[in-house]
Amino acid sequence: MKQIITIQVGQSGNQIGNAIWNQMMDDCGEKLDEKFFRKGIPRTILVDNEENTLDKIRGNKNLSYYDPNNFVCGKSAKCLTFASGYYGQNDLFDEIVERVRKEQEQCDGIQAVQLIHSINGGTGSGIGAKLVYYTSDNFCDCSKINISIYPSKYENSVIYPYNCLLGLMHLNYNYNMGFYFDNDALQQMTENMFIYDQNYETYNQLLAFAMDGIYKSFRHNSYSNTNFYKIQTNITPFPKLHCYTVSLAPLFSYINSPSLLQVSKEIYSKRNQTFSMSLSQGLFLAQQIMVYGDTDVFSVQQEFKQTLTSDEVQFVRWIADPITYTVCPVKQKQCDLMAFSINHHTAIGNKLNLLQQQYRTLFQKKAYLHLFLQDGLDELELQEAESACGDVISEYCCYNDYTDTTDE
Numbered sequence: 001m002k003q004i005i006t007i008q009v010g011q012s013g014n015q016i017g018n019a020i021w022n023q024m025m026d027d028c029g030e031k032l033d034e035k036f037f038r039k040g041i042p043r044t045i046l047v048d049n050e051e052n053t054l055d056k057i058r059g060n061k062n063l064s065y066y067d068p069n070n071f072v073c074g075k076s077a078k079c080l081t082f083a084s085g086y087y088g089q090n091d092l093f094d095e096i097v098e099r100v101r102k103e104q105e106q107c108d109g110i111q112a113v114q115l116i117h118s119i120n121g122g123t124g125s126g127i128g129a130k131l132v133y134y135t136s137d138n139f140c141d142c143s144k145i146n147i148s149i150y151p152s153k154y155e156n157s158v159i160y161p162y163n164c165l166l167g168l169m170h171l172n173y174n175y176n177m178g179f180y181f182d183n184d185a186l187q188q189m190t191e192n193m194f195i196y197d198q199n200y201e202t203y204n205q206l207l208a209f210a211m212d213g214i215y216k217s218f219r220h221n222s223y224s225n226t227n228f229y230k231i232q233t234n235i236t237p238f239p240k241l242h243c244y245t246v247s248l249a250p251l252f253s254y255i256n257s258p259s260l261l262q263v264s265k266e267i268y269s270k271r272n273q274t275f276s277m278s279l280s281q282g283l284f285l286a287q288q289i290m291v292y293g294d295t296d297v298f299s300v301q302q303e304f305k306q307t308l309t310s311d312e313v314q315f316v317r318w319i320a321d322p323i324t325y326t327v328c329p330v331k332q333k334q335c336d337l338m339a340f341s342i343n344h345h346t347a348i349g350n351k352l353n354l355l356q357q358q359y360r361t362l363f364q365k366k367a368y369l370h371l372f373l374q375d376g377l378d379e380l381e382l383q384e385a386e387s388a389c390g391d392v393i394s395e396y397c398c399y400n401d402y403t404d405t406t407d408e
């Protein structure tokens with residue numbers, strides 16, 4: 001059996017990672033999956049440049065969950081810029097690499113390496129990018145996955161467009177699958193669920209629930225069982241495009257026995273998206289749907305097909321079967337029937353476009369550039385990052401046209 005190694009970086013990476021492990025443990029009970037755990041310990045390395053977050057994780061009841069040697073923590077203040085994370089922190093980085101190697105030695109084989117972080121934080125984007133390089137060089141034959149927090153509408157940092165574009169460039173060049181979440185969508189979803197306790201913990205629980213819903217399909221040996229390789233193949237028609245979002249249904253735990261049709265309608269609803277973008281402003285390139293409950297692929301296909309007749313949900317026409325379904329007879333605790341979906345949709349190009357514009361506004365004035373240059377960045381790298389982002393945007397735009405029948 002091949003295993004999955006996780007590296008969680010920065011404040012959000014560690015808090016989200018912690019929520020994911022809690023969720024998985026809660027879900028698995030005694031039988032922790034060896035793909036993700038070794039002898040009950042998550043196969044993860046916890047990295048941060050400052051101590052607060054890791055101390056909090058160390059201090060809570062989960063200490064026994066983690067390998068204490070896998071906490072790698074710097075002593076400095078915040079990284080703040082991508083450049084200080086990417087060009088500085090060499091001692092810290094050596095330590096991280098050592099821990100990743102040790103974790104690798106304890107695996108029979110590696111199925112995937114996943115990085116959890118935010119692309120706007122200095123540590124998450126900078127140290128994250130350095131790890132992206134390291135892992136793509138040293139884990140050649142496995143999937144490289146990122147679970148990334150995307151900037152929200154209300155960021156309280158002014159330099160985040162630089163951090164994001166630089167971070168995204170490395171991910172786009174080197175990684176295979178990126179799952180993007182944003183706090184605006186997570187906030188909206190929790191409000192829709194009548195949870196008024198708005199904080200990162202609540203958002204992280206929801207995010208962890210969504211990711212666990214995806215992992216679960218290959219944790220259980222079921223009919224049409226899937227794994228990272230299969231998912232990657234199905235939802236990645238073009239190698240440069242691998243930005244995915246996740247939706248889940250039903251949202252309300254009081255609907256205990258929803259019908260397949262209800263679930264299928266919700267999965268495409270704006271309210272059920274963990275990333276704030278409009279599915280009506282573009283086309284699905286591909287989609288992987290995982291259904292949990294007492295049903296079968298045939299019924300799922302039939303019911304979902306009915307929803308697909310709506311004008312709001314459009315797929316490119318040149319892929320015969322853009323949706324892959326996985327059905328798992330294991331029920332979620334919350335609900336008899338649940339669905340999780342990985343969406344590959346061209347509207348993410350619009351979000352990247354917005355980010356690129358925010359970047360340009362700063363870069364035209366060379367505002368805050370000195371912070372990056374003093375930490376060792378060359379201005380040309382920022383230009384390269386912008387052009388890399390532009391390439392991805394134009395490729396998503398290319399497939400945005402429903403009337404395109406050239407390849408049919």
Ligand SMILES: Nc1nc2c(ncn2[C@@H]2O[C@H](COP(=O)(O)OP(=O)(O)OP(=O)(O)O)[C@@H](O)[C@H]2O)c(=O)[nH]1
Pocket residue numbers: 009010011012013015016049078079080081117118120121122123124125149150151152155183200201203204
């Ligand atoms: N969902 C979620 N978002 C978070 C969490 N913590 C921070 N964020 C968001 O992540 C972004 C900032 O990233 P951080 O992870 O705090 O930054 P970092 O990687 O530690 O980098 P530094 O700037 O060096 O501290 C902001 O958009 C925050 O709103 C969290 O626990 N959950």
Ligand SMILES: [Mg+2]
Pocket residue numbers: 010011050078079121123
């Ligand atoms: Mg931080």
